[in-house]
Amino acid sequence: MIIWQKEKKRGMDKIETYRFTVEPFHVDFTGKLFMGVLGNHLLNAAGHHSHNRGWGIDHLNEAHYTWVLSRLCIQLDEWPRQYDEVEVETWVESVMKLFTERNFLIRNAKTGAIYGYARSIWAMIDVQTRQPANLLTLKDGDILRYVIPAEEKPCPIEKFSARVRMSAEAEIRRVATHYSDVDINGHINSIKYIEHLLDLFPRKQFERFHIFRFEIAYKAESYLGDTLYLLSEKQEGIIDGEVYQAEIRKHMGRPEKPEGETVVQAKIVWECVELLPF
């Protein structure tokens, strides 16, 4: 807990702590927190951090701007389980002209044990023109006041590495989108994509493995009523697990876009629950 104390001195006002309890319906059949629910809590933590520093969607909407999640990457050594009290810390690692990097630390609120970390990349767009805003000049660069460089507050997981190139052998599932899939803007919500992707895997995948690392890149919006095409394939076997790549496309086979437009791309690193004897 020494690191924690140092952080306090360095300016805790840059870090927001968000707390949640792992509810009964928020764990999967193995008793572990659903990835989608964790993702939702991370986005809530991000929302509170932004809001409390004058950068929330509620402030920005007045000025016709909104945050858009571009990438999310979660890596956990251990998964929160039913009734665990979880604390999420979130902070901004860097700000560039068009993107900002926001990191997360996820720990057990009672024991302090760290489950893992997450990284995310966000852009800000003008909701009318859909053009990206310049983060460095908006509000006179106010956002820079909240940056904590990696040297001061490390996020010890790799940055995004997803190189997704689906082959012709990828399995494809067609999914219709419905009422429950969409958010207040009528877009399929970022979390539902995660659920649809994990629903591609059979029961035995979750029995034999747990997810060590999950990366997702949001490339385009899809809307209520769109038909989505979910592609997935094993990229490589690793000594203690499996790596899958996956992609969601829409308008598959539409004449002008024969391959379909890419909506999201993902990479999932599965780790054996138990190491099998050689």
Add this chain to the structure above:
Amino acid sequence: MIIWQKEKKRGMDKIETYRFTVEPFHVDFTGKLFMGVLGNHLLNAAGHHSHNRGWGIDHLNEAHYTWVLSRLCIQLDEWPRQYDEVEVETWVESVMKLFTERNFLIRNAKTGAIYGYARSIWAMIDVQTRQPANLLTLKDGDILRYVIPAEEKPCPIEKFSARVRMSAEAEIRRVATHYSDVDINGHINSIKYIEHLLDLFPRKQFERFHIFRFEIAYKAESYLGDTLYLLSEKQEGIIDGEVYQAEIRKHMGRPEKPEGETVVQAKIVWECVELLPF
């Protein structure tokens, strides 16, 4: 707030108050809280109430018992919206040998304005024999200490009325079940059924109406991998809305059960968002 004060005198220890915030991803495209998310919060409130009185699943599992939700009915005059702070009160209205009635009041935590009420019916079963337990003798009838009769704490919405008789004209949608649908027991979770049922309705249904009353009866369990058949049809038009009945079945067309086994039945009363001029 006079009623509230009287309740306090009558023994607040029988009532549990549970609070939540309506999160951004928990509202639909009209900005209203998803029915499924509300249902989840009600079940959490019930869980806390039971737990804090020695009747939680954590206590009961040791004695090989568990609560089973049999019916849930939600009726709202107004729907919570994004960022609303919501308070749920829950209490036990009655206990019979095999069932107990638990009610809910749902209000805005800031203004005190009541959104609506909910009713639920629960049984307790022995997890090994799957036989119902006698609630009146379990723990020497301790549960009776928590009953607040309807005269003292009214729940001013009708009891369950759902009479579901699907006709041959009902529309049918086949839904495969996946990883995200199931709870820690491997059962399709009670909330996911609600989501699947509401996903039967097209966008315009939610634009023209909101749900005034939703009733669901849980008849049988279904499991990860089961194929579900969702039936729905309009039961009647009413002056300011529409009433639908719906049913979920499994093993549709299996030789020994040609009609399929009923998993849940539901009734949905839709109310016009705006009264159209005559």
